[in-house]
Every structure is written in structure tokens, then in C-alpha cells.
Amino acid sequence: MxxxxxxxxxxxxxxxxxxxxxxxxxxxDFPTVKASVSPYGQVIQVLLNDNLDCWQNNPDFVVVWTQPENIINSFRPLLDFHKVDIQKILDDIDEFSKLLINVSRRVKHVFVSTWVLPSYYKIFKTLDMKNEIGVSNVLMRMNIRLLDNLADIQNICMLNAQRWIEVAGVSSFNPKLWxxxxxxxxxEVFKEAAKDIKNVIRGFLGMAKKLIILDLDDTLWGGIVGDDGWENIKLGGHDPIGEAYVDFQRALKSLTNRGILLGMVSKNDEKIALEAITKHPEMILKLEDFVGWKINWEDKAKNILELVSELNLGLQSVVFIDDNPYERARVSEALPEVFVPEWPQDKMLYKSALLSLRCFEISAISDEDIMRTKLYVVERQRGELKEKIGSIDEWLKTLAVKVEVEVLNNLNLPRTVQLLNKTNQMNLSTRRMTEAELIDWARQEQRKVWIIRASDKFGDLGLVGIVSIEVNNNIGCITDFILSCRAMGRKIEEIMVLTTANYARTLKLDKIIAKYVPTAKNKPCLEFWKSSGFKYEESEAFFEWDLQDDYPSVNHVEVIYV
Amino acid sequence: MIDREKLINTLYKAIDEVNSILEGDKICKSMDTSLYGDLGVLDSLGLINLLAAIEEQIEKDFGITLLLLDDIDLSEDTNDFCTVSTLFEYIFLRLSSQEG
Known part of the structure; x- marks a missing residue:
């Protein structure tokens, strides 16, 4: 796809x-989708038989949404308050799970909604949660069993239908429509479900937001720090608004544990604002929680642009939160790619407004996601060093960059696929693939996939790059050329090219080529390739290197081929 | 007495709701729009959705419970649902009789 x-x-x-x-x-909203419906009431037949018409357009995603009393026959008698055999119910769920796993091999992702029931089935309140006889009790066990059965299947995603029911409230179930x-x-339930599914798909396509840029006064704390002094800003204490700000900060901090970055853009005196962050005893967010900031009296749109550029992120990755509607309107107008949510006037709603944003979806969480803020803080230190030192070569020498190149294998596969599916800027072809698809692609003899790890004196950058090549008619075609924005601009790109060139020479190929597939976000990749030394066929966005010539080696970077 | 203007707005709000799930042709918010039958934009599922949305909207706007789906006749020769205008008159009559 x-x-x-x-x-x-x-x-x-x-x-x-x-x-x-x-x-x-x-x-x-991006991406527009083409949804179709399988024949009514034929869930099992559809899951079993991929020759049915509904499969003929090769769907990328399948949503399986069933009613527990229909799909798990052994559960049905419980709704008539008969005794049921729990083990039989669990066995039936195991059988249903096998069908779902089977379908997961046919498509990119399967979404399975959890089972829910209208609340009127909970007529006997005291019995409802009792083991064996309580409808809610058994339904919970069923959902847990289904979750457990599907937990290890990477491309099956369980969606919580109970959330949609809660949002829809009294209009969740409409007996007339039934x-x-x-x-x-x-x-209302379908509306919520559709929004969630679109959001998850955006996450799969690497469109999730990565950076929250925050205003300070009346956003992170109450009051104007420049006027009131840090001792008098509203934050914490025995005060409902102060508590709300602390809770908002705590929610922001929690998002950093899911790989979301925080930045600050504020019209303030930098020294005074930072003093508030470092000195206020109830400040939850510390300086090291922010990957960067622009605190001055200049236009916020300009500051955001500069901050995002320093962090090597795209504007599409950014959420801007500001209590001031004027500033929000200004940023929205100047930087339409930035997501600027409407923000409540009531400070007590800040936390819920933040956690209701549907733009941070990720399908898995890696150690690197958890460490991301730290990695960016270290990156800022690298940048500061770069400013002190003049040339790139000198800077690289000081950084002591080490690059490890290894072939794709089962151990590095999950992180590789994650990087493949979320990297936008340094991405030659922006292919999005599942683990199974990538392994399947790489299995062919004429194809090779390497992954790149990098480290320097400030720390380990982790798995940051992917480069793959496909050989046809004595020509090596670079298919994927992907580098995390954290690692751009330190000659790792050149090492990736060199890896393919060296490999192509061992195969005695004539040339290597790279075809640039433009997207809204991958211009940095084009810029790199233009400077790569490859011959550029502009009309076809096509780069070529004749292997009669050696591709230049890279100085000041240690390369280890694992 | 049921306010005709208010009822038209109620009807149009329900049409907006249904348009958000209709694929292809949407229901144009004018009295002569064909709804159901040979020339209509709605199939039976679309009509059920529209009537359910109208029931809900009438409850909200007028505080009156009007049961449109209970005795629904989905045969295509039903004149009541032929156009926005016939549907409006049908609902207006039903509401008026309920009020009376």
C-alpha cells in the first residue's frame, strides 16, 4: 500500500x-478510505472463504465486529439466564480466534472490536458480576480470552467497543434500528468507531503526531510569569485551578512515555520562564522533558518553524497548544500543516482535552519510543557542539560516530517494520509493509535488506536506518532508503549508499539506481540524493551510479559490518 | 399548532445526519427532492435511517414522541415517503393529530 x-x-x-x-x-480527513461491507450475517463463511466476492478487491484492512450471542453460540443461553459451560464458551472463542488469525495472513491489518451488550442485560445487578452466572462477568472473561489468543499476532488490533458505547451514551443502542x-x-457508536479506525490507520501510515509544542503562561501554569514572578504562578497547592495545571502537566509527561515529544514556544523572557520551570516546587515537567524551546518575543509561527526544523521533524508531526485564540489562529493560518486544536477556556478541562486528541496513535511501543525524549535532549547537546565547531568533518570527528550495518533478521524485524512505517522525511519510496510482507519481500534471492544502527559519544541512537536493493538485469535498484530524522546529516546516508555500492560491486553489477517517489513529506530525501554524487535524471526523479567508479568512502565514521 | 417552519428545519437536520452516512447521491434539502421509490436517492435502509433520525430530532425539537418506524410500509409505491414534501406533510399530519 x-x-x-x-x-x-x-x-x-x-x-x-x-x-x-x-x-x-x-x-x-486523510487518508480517505474505501470501505465495503461483506454479506450480511455470514461472518464465518466470509472468514473461511477468500474466494467470496467481498475479498476480490484485496482489502488492506478488515474490521470484524460481531455480537457475542451470535458468534459464540455457547454464550447465548446465558442471556436467557440458563447455566452455561464456561469452558465450552472459551473453546468456542479459541475456534473463532483461529479464523481471525487465518484472515490476518491475507490482509495488512485486522481490527477486531471487543464484545459488548446493551445494558438491559444487566437486569440482575447483584448477579451480573458473579462468576459463571453473571452476564458481564462472563463477557469480560470472553473478551480477555480473545485478547490473549490474539495478543501475539502483530497485525491484529483489538479495538475497545466499550469506549464507543460510553461516548455515545444513551443513544448507543437503538432497538428500533435493530x-x-x-x-x-x-x-453515534459507528461515528466513534469510524474515527478510531481512521486514527489507527493514520498511525500505521506514519501520520501520527510526534511533537506537542506548548505555550507557557495560562497554558502550562496559571498567570503571567513575567508579571507575577515564578513564586506566584498558579500551579498545584490547595486550589482547584492549580491542581488542574498539575494534572495537565502530568498528562503531558505521561505522553512522553509513549514517545511523544514536548517543546515550548512562548512569548516571554527566556531566563524568567526557564527559572519558573527549574525552581517552582510543584512543576511536574522538568527542563529535561522538553526536546527544545523558543522563548522570545517573536512571532510564534516563526518560532515553531525554527524549532521543528532544528528537531528535523515535519510540520505535519506537530500539535500546538495555546490558551490564546489569537495565537492559535495565527499559527493555524501561517502553518496549516500544524494541528492546532481548539482549546477550552476552562483550565479544569485541559487534561481531558489533551487526552481526547485523536492524533498520537501508535500500534506498538518500543524501548526507543520510551527513550525518545532523552534521545532528542542528547541530540540538542550534539547540536550545541556542532555550533561550537566549524566544519561537518570536524564535528563528526568530535562526535565519534559509529555505524553498524546488519542484514534484516527475525530479531531486528519488529523495529525495522516500525521504522519503515513511520519514517516520512528521509524515505525514498515510502513503502508501508507488515512484518510478514517485508520478510516475504526480502526472502527473494535477488533482494537484500540491511538495517543500520548508530551511536556516538553522547549515546546509542539505536536502529535508525533501512536500505534495501533489488537486482535485475545486472542493475541494482535501491528500493528502500530510510533514515530516522534523528540520525540525518552525519554521513550515515553516505554509508548506506556505500553499503549498496560495495554489495553491487561484489556481484559485478553495472550500476545502481534509485527512484525517488515524492510524497508531501520526503523532500529532504530528494535533497540528499541530489547531493549524493549520483547522476540525476530530473524528469524521472531517477538517480544513477556507474559502478566502474568507486563510490567515495566516508571519513570520520567507524563502520562495522555485522 | 405545529410550527411548519420549525418542522422543516427539524427535517433538514435529520437529512444532514443521514447524508453523513449516504454513499453517492445525497439528499438535497429542498421540498421537491425525490426520496424513495423509482426516482429517490434512498434505498430501504436509507429510508429507515432517515425516519429514525427524524423521530430523534422531533423528540429533541418538539419534545414529542412520534413513532414513524412502527408501521412503516417499505413498499416503493408508498406515497408518503416519495419526496421531502410528501414526507413533510405526512409528519405534519401525524404530529397535528397527536397534538389534537
Whole structure:
């Protein structure tokens, strides 16, 4: 699936799910999708038989949304308050799980919604949560069993339908729609589900937001620090607003544990603002929680642009939070790629507003995600060193960059796929693939995939790059050329090219080529290739190196081929 | 007495709701739009969605429970749902009789 194609989604359900297809298809937010509906009430047949018409357009994603009493027959008697055999129910769930796992081999991702029931089944409140006889009790066990069965399948994603029910409130279940058209839920539920699914797909496509840029006065704390002094800003204490600011900061800090970066852009005196952060005893966010800041009296849009550029991120990765509607409007207008959410006036709603943003979706969490803020802080220190030292070569010498090149294997596969699917800027072709697809692609004899790890004197950058080549007719075609923005600009790009060139020479190939596939975000990649020394066919966005000539070696970087 | 203007707005709000799930042709918010039958933009599922949305909107706007889906006749020769105008008159009559 390419990033600019509309993903195809097949909805498989035992109730009428056309309304959700409508919401998905009518949503213009990126990416637009093409949702279709499988034949009504034929869940098992559809999951078993990929020759059915509904599979013929090769959907990228499948949503399986079933009603527990329909799909797990042994559960049904419990709704009539008969005794049920729990083990039989769990066995039936195991069988259903096998079908889902089977489907996961056919498509990129399977979304499975958890099972929910209308609240009227909870008529006997005291019995509802009792083992063996309580409807809610058994339903919870069923969902846990399903989750456990599918936990190790990378491309199956369970979605929490209970959340949609809670958001939809009293209109979650509409018996009229059920009796007249077998629509199991109210439209508010489908709306929420469609939004969640689109959000998860955006995450898969590497479109999740990565950086929250925050204003300070009346955003991170109450009051104007320049006027009031850091001792008098509203933060913590026995005060509802002060507590709300502390909670908001805590929520921001929690997001850094999921790899979200924080930055500051504020119209303030830098010294005074930073003093508040370092000295205020109830400040939850510390200076080391921020990957960068621009605190001055200049235009915030200009400051955001500069900060994002320093961090090597795209503007599309940014969320800007500011209490001031004027500043929000200014940034929205000047930088339309930046997501500027409407922000509540009521400070007590800050935390819930933050945690309701649907833009940070990631499908997995790696050690590097958890460490990301630290990695960027170290990167800032590198930058400071760069400013002190004049030339790139001198800087690299001081950095003591070490690069390890290793072939794709089962151990590095998960992180490789994560990098492949989320890197936008230094990305030659922006292919998005599952683990199974990448392994399958790399298995062919004429193809080779290397992964790149890097470190320097400030620390380990981890797995930062992917480069792959496919050989045809004595020509090596560089298919993937991906480098994390954290590692750009320290000659790792040249080492990646050199790796493919050396490999191509051992195979006695004539030349290597690279075809640049433009997206809205990968211009930095084009810029690198233009400076790579390869011959550039501009009309075809095509780069070529004749292997009669050696590709230049790279100084001041230690390379280890593992 | 049911306010006709207010009822039209109620109807149009329900149409907006249904348009967000309709694929292809949307329901144009004018009285002569064909809704159901040979020339209509709605299939039976679309009509059910529209009537459910109208029931909900009437409850909100007028505080009246109007049961449109209970005795729904989905045969395509039903005149009541032919156009926005016929649907409006049908609902207006039902509401008026309920009020009376």
C-alpha cells in the first residue's frame, strides 16, 4: 500500500454495518478510505472463504465486529439466564480466534472490536458480576480470552467497543434500528468507531503526531510569569485551578512515555520562564522533558518553524497548544500543516482535552519510543557542539560516530517494520509493509535488506536506518532508503549508499539506481540524493551510479559490518 | 399548532445526519427532492435511517414522541415517503393529530 492510495477496508459483521461504511467513506480527513461491507450475517463463511466476492478487491484492512450471542453460540443461553459451560464458551472463542488469525495472513491489518451488550442485560445487578452466572462477568472473561489468543499476532488490533458505547451514551443502542434493519448500534457508536479506525490507520501510515509544542503562561501554569514572578504562578497547592495545571502537566509527561515529544514556544523572557520551570516546587515537567524551546518575543509561527526544523521533524508531526485564540489562529493560518486544536477556556478541562486528541496513535511501543525524549535532549547537546565547531568533518570527528550495518533478521524485524512505517522525511519510496510482507519481500534471492544502527559519544541512537536493493538485469535498484530524522546529516546516508555500492560491486553489477517517489513529506530525501554524487535524471526523479567508479568512502565514521 | 417552519428545519437536520452516512447521491434539502421509490436517492435502509433520525430530532425539537418506524410500509409505491414534501406533510399530519 502506498501512502497516497486510499486504503480499502472490508467490514465483516453479523449485523447491518452499512452505516459505519458510510461514515468511513464520507470522511474526507486523510487518508480517505474505501470501505465495503461483506454479506450480511455470514461472518464465518466470509472468514473461511477468500474466494467470496467481498475479498476480490484485496482489502488492506478488515474490521470484524460481531455480537457475542451470535458468534459464540455457547454464550447465548446465558442471556436467557440458563447455566452455561464456561469452558465450552472459551473453546468456542479459541475456534473463532483461529479464523481471525487465518484472515490476518491475507490482509495488512485486522481490527477486531471487543464484545459488548446493551445494558438491559444487566437486569440482575447483584448477579451480573458473579462468576459463571453473571452476564458481564462472563463477557469480560470472553473478551480477555480473545485478547490473549490474539495478543501475539502483530497485525491484529483489538479495538475497545466499550469506549464507543460510553461516548455515545444513551443513544448507543437503538432497538428500533435493530428491529427494522438489524442495525445493532446507534449511529453515534459507528461515528466513534469510524474515527478510531481512521486514527489507527493514520498511525500505521506514519501520520501520527510526534511533537506537542506548548505555550507557557495560562497554558502550562496559571498567570503571567513575567508579571507575577515564578513564586506566584498558579500551579498545584490547595486550589482547584492549580491542581488542574498539575494534572495537565502530568498528562503531558505521561505522553512522553509513549514517545511523544514536548517543546515550548512562548512569548516571554527566556531566563524568567526557564527559572519558573527549574525552581517552582510543584512543576511536574522538568527542563529535561522538553526536546527544545523558543522563548522570545517573536512571532510564534516563526518560532515553531525554527524549532521543528532544528528537531528535523515535519510540520505535519506537530500539535500546538495555546490558551490564546489569537495565537492559535495565527499559527493555524501561517502553518496549516500544524494541528492546532481548539482549546477550552476552562483550565479544569485541559487534561481531558489533551487526552481526547485523536492524533498520537501508535500500534506498538518500543524501548526507543520510551527513550525518545532523552534521545532528542542528547541530540540538542550534539547540536550545541556542532555550533561550537566549524566544519561537518570536524564535528563528526568530535562526535565519534559509529555505524553498524546488519542484514534484516527475525530479531531486528519488529523495529525495522516500525521504522519503515513511520519514517516520512528521509524515505525514498515510502513503502508501508507488515512484518510478514517485508520478510516475504526480502526472502527473494535477488533482494537484500540491511538495517543500520548508530551511536556516538553522547549515546546509542539505536536502529535508525533501512536500505534495501533489488537486482535485475545486472542493475541494482535501491528500493528502500530510510533514515530516522534523528540520525540525518552525519554521513550515515553516505554509508548506506556505500553499503549498496560495495554489495553491487561484489556481484559485478553495472550500476545502481534509485527512484525517488515524492510524497508531501520526503523532500529532504530528494535533497540528499541530489547531493549524493549520483547522476540525476530530473524528469524521472531517477538517480544513477556507474559502478566502474568507486563510490567515495566516508571519513570520520567507524563502520562495522555485522 | 405545529410550527411548519420549525418542522422543516427539524427535517433538514435529520437529512444532514443521514447524508453523513449516504454513499453517492445525497439528499438535497429542498421540498421537491425525490426520496424513495423509482426516482429517490434512498434505498430501504436509507429510508429507515432517515425516519429514525427524524423521530430523534422531533423528540429533541418538539419534545414529542412520534413513532414513524412502527408501521412503516417499505413498499416503493408508498406515497408518503416519495419526496421531502410528501414526507413533510405526512409528519405534519401525524404530529397535528397527536397534538389534537
Amino acid at each position: 502506498k501512502i497516497d492510495e486510499s486504503p480499502k477496508i472490508l467490514l465483516v459483521s453479523d449485523f447491518t454495518i452499512n452505516n459505519m461504511a458510510g461514515y468511513l467513506n464520507n470522511d474526507d 428491529y427494522t434493519a438489524k442495525i445493532a448500534f446507534g449511529n
